[in-house]
Amino acid sequence: MIKTTVHDDLGICVVNPAVERLTAANATQFKEEALALIEQKHDRLVIDLGGVSFVDSSGIGALVGLLKRLGNRGEVVVCSLQGSVSQMFRITRMDRVFSAYPDVDAAIKALEERV
Template sequence: MELTTHTAPHATIIRVQAARIDAPVALDFKEEMRTLTHAGKGRFILDLAQVEFIDSSGLGAVVAAMKQLRPHQSLELAELQPIVAKVFRLTRMDTVFTIHDSADIAGDENRE
Protein backbone atom coordinates (compact mmCIF):
# COMPACT_ATOMS: atom_id res chain seq x y z
CA MET A 1 0.00 0.00 0.00
CA GLU A 2 1.57 3.24 -1.09
CA LEU A 3 0.61 6.45 0.67
CA THR A 4 2.18 9.80 -0.16
CA THR A 5 2.00 12.99 1.85
CA HIS A 6 1.82 16.65 0.98
CA THR A 7 1.90 19.47 3.51
CA ALA A 8 -0.77 22.08 2.85
CA PRO A 9 -1.09 25.34 4.79
CA HIS A 10 -3.58 23.94 7.32
CA ALA A 11 -3.33 20.14 7.03
CA THR A 12 -1.24 17.20 5.94
CA ILE A 13 -2.76 15.52 2.89
CA ILE A 14 -2.25 11.76 2.68
CA ARG A 15 -2.93 10.39 -0.80
CA VAL A 16 -3.77 6.74 -1.29
CA GLN A 17 -1.95 5.51 -4.39
CA ALA A 18 -4.11 2.42 -4.95
CA ALA A 19 -7.41 1.50 -6.56
CA ARG A 20 -8.56 -0.66 -3.64
CA ILE A 21 -8.54 -0.68 0.13
CA ASP A 22 -9.63 -4.21 0.94
CA ALA A 23 -8.70 -7.20 3.09
CA PRO A 24 -5.32 -7.94 1.42
CA VAL A 25 -4.01 -4.41 2.08
CA ALA A 26 -5.98 -3.29 5.16
CA LEU A 27 -3.28 -4.16 7.70
CA ASP A 28 -0.54 -2.47 5.65
CA PHE A 29 -2.76 0.59 5.21
CA LYS A 30 -3.41 0.84 8.95
CA GLU A 31 0.29 0.51 9.83
CA GLU A 32 1.36 3.05 7.20
CA MET A 33 -1.29 5.48 8.49
CA ARG A 34 0.00 4.98 12.05
CA THR A 35 3.53 5.83 10.93
CA LEU A 36 2.46 8.93 8.98
CA THR A 37 0.13 10.33 11.63
CA HIS A 38 2.42 9.59 14.57
CA ALA A 39 5.10 11.85 13.08
CA GLY A 40 2.69 14.70 12.31
CA LYS A 41 0.25 16.94 14.11
CA GLY A 42 -3.07 18.66 13.53
CA ARG A 43 -5.39 17.80 10.66
CA PHE A 44 -4.86 14.92 8.27
CA ILE A 45 -6.88 14.71 5.08
CA LEU A 46 -7.04 11.27 3.50
CA ASP A 47 -7.32 11.76 -0.27
CA LEU A 48 -9.22 8.79 -1.69
CA ALA A 49 -9.43 10.07 -5.29
CA GLN A 50 -7.72 6.97 -6.72
CA VAL A 51 -9.65 4.48 -4.58
CA GLU A 52 -12.37 2.84 -6.66
CA PHE A 53 -13.31 0.12 -4.15
CA ILE A 54 -13.36 -0.29 -0.39
CA ASP A 55 -14.67 -3.31 1.51
CA SER A 56 -15.49 -3.77 5.20
CA SER A 57 -11.83 -4.50 6.03
CA GLY A 58 -10.77 -1.30 4.30
CA LEU A 59 -13.48 0.68 6.03
CA GLY A 60 -12.36 -0.80 9.34
CA ALA A 61 -8.77 0.21 8.59
CA VAL A 62 -9.83 3.82 7.90
CA VAL A 63 -11.79 3.89 11.18
CA ALA A 64 -8.81 2.34 13.02
CA ALA A 65 -6.55 5.04 11.55
CA MET A 66 -8.85 7.68 13.02
CA LYS A 67 -9.01 5.96 16.41
CA GLN A 68 -5.22 5.72 16.73
CA LEU A 69 -4.82 9.51 16.45
CA ARG A 70 -3.51 11.43 19.42
CA PRO A 71 -5.38 14.33 21.06
CA HIS A 72 -5.41 17.45 18.88
CA GLN A 73 -5.22 15.36 15.69
CA SER A 74 -8.10 14.74 13.30
CA LEU A 75 -8.70 12.66 10.18
CA GLU A 76 -10.89 13.96 7.39
CA LEU A 77 -11.63 12.39 4.01
CA ALA A 78 -11.66 13.86 0.52
CA GLU A 79 -12.49 13.08 -3.10
CA LEU A 80 -14.47 9.90 -2.55
CA GLN A 81 -15.40 8.07 -5.75
CA PRO A 82 -19.15 7.31 -6.05
CA ILE A 83 -18.89 3.65 -4.99
CA VAL A 84 -16.64 4.50 -2.03
CA ALA A 85 -18.94 7.36 -1.00
CA LYS A 86 -21.88 4.95 -1.11
CA VAL A 87 -20.13 2.58 1.34
CA PHE A 88 -19.54 5.48 3.73
CA ARG A 89 -23.21 6.55 3.42
CA LEU A 90 -24.62 3.03 3.86
CA THR A 91 -22.54 2.44 6.99
CA ARG A 92 -23.31 5.95 8.27
CA MET A 93 -19.58 6.65 8.47
CA ASP A 94 -20.32 9.84 6.54
CA THR A 95 -21.66 11.15 9.86
CA VAL A 96 -18.40 10.28 11.64
CA PHE A 97 -15.94 11.75 9.15
CA THR A 98 -15.81 15.21 7.64
CA ILE A 99 -15.81 14.61 3.88
CA HIS A 100 -14.52 17.18 1.40
CA ASP A 101 -14.90 17.43 -2.37
CA SER A 102 -11.25 18.45 -2.77
CA ALA A 103 -8.26 17.51 -0.62
CA ASP A 104 -6.22 20.49 -1.78
CA ILE A 105 -8.96 23.02 -1.06
CA ALA A 106 -9.65 21.41 2.33
CA GLY A 107 -5.94 21.55 3.18
CA ASP A 108 -5.91 25.26 2.45
CA GLU A 109 -8.84 25.93 4.82
CA ASN A 110 -8.14 26.89 8.40
CA ARG A 111 -10.51 24.85 10.61
CA GLU A 112 -8.94 25.60 13.99
Protein backbone atom coordinates in the same frame (compact mmCIF):
# COMPACT_ATOMS: atom_id res chain seq x y z
CA MET B 1 2.26 2.18 -0.55
CA ILE B 2 0.94 5.57 0.56
CA LYS B 3 1.97 8.87 -0.94
CA THR B 4 2.05 11.91 1.28
CA THR B 5 2.23 15.65 0.87
CA VAL B 6 3.08 17.50 4.03
CA HIS B 7 2.02 21.12 4.46
CA ASP B 8 4.20 21.97 7.46
CA ASP B 9 3.11 25.59 7.42
CA LEU B 10 -0.49 24.43 7.95
CA GLY B 11 0.19 21.37 10.07
CA ILE B 12 -1.68 19.21 7.54
CA CYS B 13 -0.60 15.98 5.88
CA VAL B 14 -2.39 14.78 2.74
CA VAL B 15 -2.38 10.99 2.48
CA ASN B 16 -3.07 9.19 -0.78
CA PRO B 17 -3.47 5.41 -0.39
CA ALA B 18 -2.01 4.97 -3.91
CA VAL B 19 -4.18 1.92 -4.59
CA GLU B 20 -7.27 1.45 -6.70
CA ARG B 21 -8.96 -0.78 -4.13
CA LEU B 22 -8.61 -0.36 -0.36
CA THR B 23 -9.51 -3.84 0.84
CA ALA B 24 -8.47 -6.57 3.26
CA ALA B 25 -5.51 -7.25 0.96
CA ASN B 26 -3.87 -3.89 1.66
CA ALA B 27 -5.81 -2.08 4.43
CA THR B 28 -3.43 -3.22 7.17
CA GLN B 29 -0.40 -1.88 5.31
CA PHE B 30 -2.21 1.41 4.63
CA LYS B 31 -3.15 1.73 8.30
CA GLU B 32 0.39 0.95 9.52
CA GLU B 33 1.94 3.51 7.19
CA ALA B 34 -0.60 6.16 8.16
CA LEU B 35 -0.13 5.37 11.87
CA ALA B 36 3.60 5.95 11.37
CA LEU B 37 2.72 9.48 10.22
CA ILE B 38 0.70 10.00 13.39
CA GLU B 39 3.66 8.78 15.44
CA GLN B 40 5.75 11.44 13.63
CA LYS B 41 3.33 14.04 15.07
CA HIS B 42 1.22 14.54 11.95
CA ASP B 43 -2.15 14.96 13.62
CA ARG B 44 -4.25 16.61 10.90
CA LEU B 45 -4.73 14.15 8.05
CA VAL B 46 -6.56 14.56 4.75
CA ILE B 47 -7.17 11.13 3.21
CA ASP B 48 -7.42 11.63 -0.56
CA LEU B 49 -9.56 8.79 -1.93
CA GLY B 50 -9.78 10.21 -5.45
CA GLY B 51 -7.83 7.32 -6.99
CA VAL B 52 -9.68 4.67 -4.98
CA SER B 53 -12.59 3.04 -6.80
CA PHE B 54 -13.58 0.52 -4.10
CA VAL B 55 -13.38 0.32 -0.30
CA ASP B 56 -14.49 -2.69 1.73
CA SER B 57 -15.08 -3.01 5.47
CA SER B 58 -11.36 -3.53 6.10
CA GLY B 59 -10.59 -0.24 4.38
CA ILE B 60 -13.25 1.52 6.41
CA GLY B 61 -11.86 -0.14 9.54
CA ALA B 62 -8.38 1.17 8.76
CA LEU B 63 -9.73 4.72 8.50
CA VAL B 64 -11.62 4.34 11.77
CA GLY B 65 -8.43 3.03 13.37
CA LEU B 66 -6.62 6.23 12.39
CA LEU B 67 -9.42 8.31 13.83
CA LYS B 68 -9.33 6.35 17.08
CA ARG B 69 -5.55 6.64 17.38
CA LEU B 70 -5.71 10.42 17.03
CA GLY B 71 -8.57 10.79 19.48
CA ASN B 72 -9.13 14.40 20.45
CA ARG B 73 -5.62 15.53 19.57
CA GLY B 74 -6.13 15.67 15.82
CA GLU B 75 -8.42 15.25 12.84
CA VAL B 76 -8.93 12.87 9.94
CA VAL B 77 -11.01 14.04 7.00
CA VAL B 78 -11.61 12.40 3.64
CA CYS B 79 -11.93 13.88 0.20
CA SER B 80 -12.61 13.08 -3.44
CA LEU B 81 -15.03 10.21 -2.72
CA GLN B 82 -16.28 8.75 -5.99
CA GLY B 83 -18.98 6.26 -6.98
CA SER B 84 -18.97 3.11 -4.91
CA VAL B 85 -16.61 4.61 -2.32
CA SER B 86 -19.07 7.41 -1.63
CA GLN B 87 -21.89 4.87 -1.53
CA MET B 88 -19.97 2.68 0.95
CA PHE B 89 -19.49 5.70 3.23
CA ARG B 90 -23.23 6.37 3.14
CA ILE B 91 -24.24 2.72 3.66
CA THR B 92 -21.91 2.32 6.65
CA ARG B 93 -22.84 5.79 7.91
CA MET B 94 -19.21 6.79 7.90
CA ASP B 95 -20.39 9.97 6.19
CA ARG B 96 -21.56 10.93 9.69
CA VAL B 97 -18.22 10.06 11.26
CA PHE B 98 -15.81 11.62 8.75
CA SER B 99 -16.06 15.08 7.29
CA ALA B 100 -15.90 14.67 3.50
CA TYR B 101 -14.86 17.27 0.95
CA PRO B 102 -15.02 17.36 -2.85
CA ASP B 103 -11.24 17.64 -3.30
CA VAL B 104 -7.93 18.11 -1.49
CA ASP B 105 -8.02 21.90 -1.73
CA ALA B 106 -11.46 22.09 -0.11
CA ALA B 107 -10.37 19.72 2.67
CA ILE B 108 -7.23 21.74 3.39
CA LYS B 109 -9.20 24.98 3.39
CA ALA B 110 -11.73 23.52 5.85
CA LEU B 111 -8.95 22.35 8.19
CA GLU B 112 -7.24 25.74 7.95
CA GLU B 113 -10.44 27.41 9.09
CA ARG B 114 -10.66 25.16 12.16
CA VAL B 115 -7.35 26.36 13.62
